[in-house]
Amino acid sequence: MLAYVIRRLLLLIPMIAGMVAVTFALLLIIPGDPASVLLGQEASPDAIASLRAALRLDQPWHVRLLDYYASLLRGDMGRSIFQNAPVADIIAGRLAATIELAVVALLLATAIGLALGVAAAVRQGSLVDTGAMLFAQLGVSMPVYWLGLLLMLAFAVKLGWAPAVGRGEPLAPAIVSTLTGRPAALADALSHIALPAFALAANSAAVISRLVRASMIDVLQEDFVRTAYAKGLRRPRVIWRHALGNALLPVLSIIGLRFGALLGGAVLTETIFAWPGLGQLTVAAIAQRDLPLIQGIALSFALIFAIVNLIVDLLYAAVDPRVRLG
Amino acid sequence: MPMKKTHLALVAAFALAAPFTTAVRAQTAKPVVIGTDVDAGTLDPRLTRDTTAYRTTDLIYAGLVHLTPTLEPKPDLAESWTTPDPKTWIFKLRAGLKFSDGSPLTADDVVFTYTTLLNPSMNAPQRALYTPITSIEAVDAQTVKFTLSAPYAPLLTYLDLGVTPKKLVESGQDIGLKPVGSGPMKLVSWTRGSEIALEANPNYWAGAPKVQRLTLKIIGDNTSRAQAFEAGDLDAIQSPLSPQDIARLAKDQRFGAVVTAGLGVTYLNFNARDPLLAEPKMRKALGMLVDQKTIVDDIYRGVDQVANSVLLPSSWAYSASIKQPDFDVKGAAALFAEMGWKKNKDGILEKDGKKLALTLSTHSEDPNRVQTLEFMQAIFREAGVEAKAQITDWPSFSTNYVQKSQHQIALLGWLNIVDPDRLLFAQLTTGGSTNWGGYSNPAVDAALQEGRSALDQAGRAAAYRKAATILAEELPYYIISDQGYQLFYSRKLPLTVQATPRGNLRGLIGFND
Numbered sequence: 001m002l003a004y005v006i007r008r009l010l011l012l013i014p015m016i017a018g019m020v021a022v023t024f025a026l027l028l029i030i031p032g033d034p035a036s037v038l039l040g041q042e043a044s045p046d047a048i049a050s051l052r053a054a055l056r057l058d059q060p061w062h063v064r065l066l067d068y069y070a071s072l073l074r075g076d077m078g079r080s081i082f083q084n085a086p087v088a089d090i091i092a093g094r095l096a097a098t099i100e101l102a103v104v105a106l107l108l109a110t111a112i113g114l115a116l117g118v119a120a121a122v123r124q125g126s127l128v129d130t131g132a133m134l135f136a137q138l139g140v141s142m143p144v145y146w147l148g149l150l151l152m153l154a155f156a157v158k159l160g161w162a163p164a165v166g167r168g169e170p171l172a173p174a175i176v177s178t179l180t181g182r183p184a185a186l187a188d189a190l191s192h193i194a195l196p197a198f199a200l201a202a203n204s205a206a207v208i209s210r211l212v213r214a215s216m217i218d219v220l221q222e223d224f225v226r227t228a229y230a231k232g233l234r235r236p237r238v239i240w241r242h243a244l245g246n247a248l249l250p251v252l253s254i255i256g257l258r259f260g261a262l263l264g265g266a267v268l269t270e271t272i273f274a275w276p277g278l279g280q281l282t283v284a285a286i287a288q289r290d291l292p293l294i295q296g297i298a299l300s301f302a303l304i305f306a307i308v309n310l311i312v313d314l315l316y317a318a319v320d321p322r323v324r325l326g
Numbered sequence: 327m328p329m330k331k332t333h334l335a336l337v338a339a340f341a342l343a344a345p346f347t348t349a350v351r352a353q354t355a356k357p358v359v360i361g362t363d364v365d366a367g368t369l370d371p372r373l374t375r376d377t378t379a380y381r382t383t384d385l386i387y388a389g390l391v392h393l394t395p396t397l398e399p400k401p402d403l404a405e406s407w408t409t410p411d412p413k414t415w416i417f418k419l420r421a422g423l424k425f426s427d428g429s430p431l432t433a434d435d436v437v438f439t440y441t442t443l444l445n446p447s448m449n450a451p452q453r454a455l456y457t458p459i460t461s462i463e464a465v466d467a468q469t470v471k472f473t474l475s476a477p478y479a480p481l482l483t484y485l486d487l488g489v490t491p492k493k494l495v496e497s498g499q500d501i502g503l504k505p506v507g508s509g510p511m512k513l514v515s516w517t518r519g520s521e522i523a524l525e526a527n528p529n530y531w532a533g534a535p536k537v538q539r540l541t542l543k544i545i546g547d548n549t550s551r552a553q554a555f556e557a558g559d560l561d562a563i564q565s566p567l568s569p570q571d572i573a574r575l576a577k578d579q580r581f582g583a584v585v586t587a588g589l590g591v592t593y594l595n596f597n598a599r600d601p602l603l604a605e606p607k608m609r610k611a612l613g614m615l616v617d618q619k620t621i622v623d624d625i626y627r628g629v630d631q632v633a634n635s636v637l638l639p640s641s642w643a644y645s646a647s648i649k650q651p652d653f654d655v656k657g658a659a660a661l662f663a664e665m666g667w668k669k670n671k672d673g674i675l676e677k678d679g680k681k682l683a684l685t686l687s688t689h690s691e692d693p694n695r696v697q698t699l700e701f702m703q704a705i706f707r708e709a710g711v712e713a714k715a716q717i718t719d720w721p722s723f724s725t726n727y728v729q730k731s732q733h734q735i736a737l738l739g740w741l742n743i744v745d746p747d748r749l750l751f752a753q754l755t756t757g758g759s760t761n762w763g764g765y766s767n768p769a770v771d772a773a774l775q776e777g778r779s780a781l782d783q784a785g786r787a788a789a790y791r792k793a794a795t796i797l798a799e800e801l802p803y804y805i806i807s808d809q810g811y812q813l814f815y816s817r818k819l820p821l822t823v824q825a826t827p828r829g830n831l832r833g834l835i836g837f838n839d
Contacts, residue, residue, distance in 0.1 A: 152550065
């Protein structure tokens, strides 16, 4: 098991090297130049040339790529051109907000997906089933920015139940302070995260509910379910303990993959809800052609995704005795 | 004196509200929250390039002058100034000026600010505006002397640049991240991508502002920002806003509104180097195909105004009698015919077997510009011009296309035109640094030079009108619209709000001109 984890972690090195090269190539292909964005429309060509030299943009591409690899080896992700601060610091300052949003959205998506999927499967063909699958259809097809604006209009502008935008208190410390008897911070954190997390979760909830439904329908027809009933077990126990446990296996790997989709979705959600995370930073960095920052963000997203998938694989082995890692 | 008025108003307000003083205090103690579209890149006033950075540094720092809502320079840190000759400006600083950290502000700090700004290695975005300055020296602790290479009248409007603390910067503090200025407010905290929190600076020469705390909330999406304002999360929002949101907010009784002329233009940049567009008559014919009224009314929903010429209606140089050609499809057809272009069987204009084919280009970030371009494309085609639309993102469009003079007709804009010089000199004089269309006319060159050199406003206005008259005929630029500026604020704000077309925020903390 430990050997497996170490091997997987070592595999990250070629993955990172390849990912950096691909991002670098993409940034070379897209036109536009941070020097001219930085200096604006009024800048003279001389001023732009001088800044390009200062940013080392006048160096050949292979020199710049090798320089970047070398600095990564030293643990340095470079400096943001626009914020004039180390990329690692900027990303570290934003990472918690994105992880918080993605994790809450993932929990929400899993809870909604499981509830709807199970309800639809056990009452196959009923109104509940139709309703749940209609929700799934809507969730899959509705763009996140549109859903976000609708939620904001309904719950912030019309009803005034939640703030329209922004992040409140950080969630994890807020939970801790609730445990120590001060619940105000938690209320603030939850009221801010509710709308963006739901907007972001909708698509994944829909995908998960469809999968749970299909998987449950299969499992409910298995022999061991009939045996469980024959033993005289009650229906809820059969469904929740016996059937769902088995139906969850294919769902688990999808939940891991959904985390990647949530990180991607966070780019739009964070922009709509002014959530100060990596997604919002990505949009700004691309618009400004802040090359070191874009590289750094891509690298962070890739690392998070790889690590989450490793965790899912480990969980899979823990849940399913047939799977052996090594 | 504006300050006296404010003080009188304050005294009167407190006298009237004596029993409610605590309530008023409680209200002003709550921060005023303003929505903004981008995070500041830096809070060093020498390096600002986005509107948030400009508006925030205008609160944290003070310049020699500050600009009133009508763009007149008024004394700020400078008490007075003289011009013994057109190439020398001498500024007298107020006595006892201090930065927000309590350290004294002297002529050395002013010299330091402009010397570093002009140093090419600083890569200051606005450096070009100050290059006529050849030397700047501290005559004594309270007197600064600017020497210019040539008379340069617009300079005074640019001296609202925040003065930076020499000692602190030289000791290694990055004032882009931890700013220290001598303006009405100071930085409390800056959560990147989220908010900038400021509080009153008691060391400001005119005293602390009425608003004790102010927060700028960064909300990138225009509609989200408008909704956050309607939900009560924000006390004020301002341009850029989407026209549909403006219409809705303007009807809402809870909000006060200022909708006025801004300092920007949206225009067509004709590439005069392109063989098809070299002749003024061709540019005129194409200009006649721009339906300004429909663009302004239906796409910009009346937020922008139909433009007449390169002179802004808000400018002292404006003259209503200088007019570019109006929308006139028949007139354009006549001009095409005069130049020998005839419609072929497909309805496309042809000359010597070649079709009249042109590329209209703009950038994708501004949906109104994209719509305008597509609308123009339709009218061009109707009139027999085979128009192709090319829409790319801003860096691709700007850096790699227009700035390399590869465009034919580009739709774009200029902002912050606080002085006519800023829209015309670098853009339309022969060999100007941003003359991307390669336009050249010695008579325009002479008039624009005169506009810089004449130190009296009447002389300057006459020069700019002369240039504008020629430009309205030759059309290297066709100005489609003068941009509007909008500010919406909650009527619950405990102060009289004053807007400036540049979006400065001093009118939202109780300092009015």
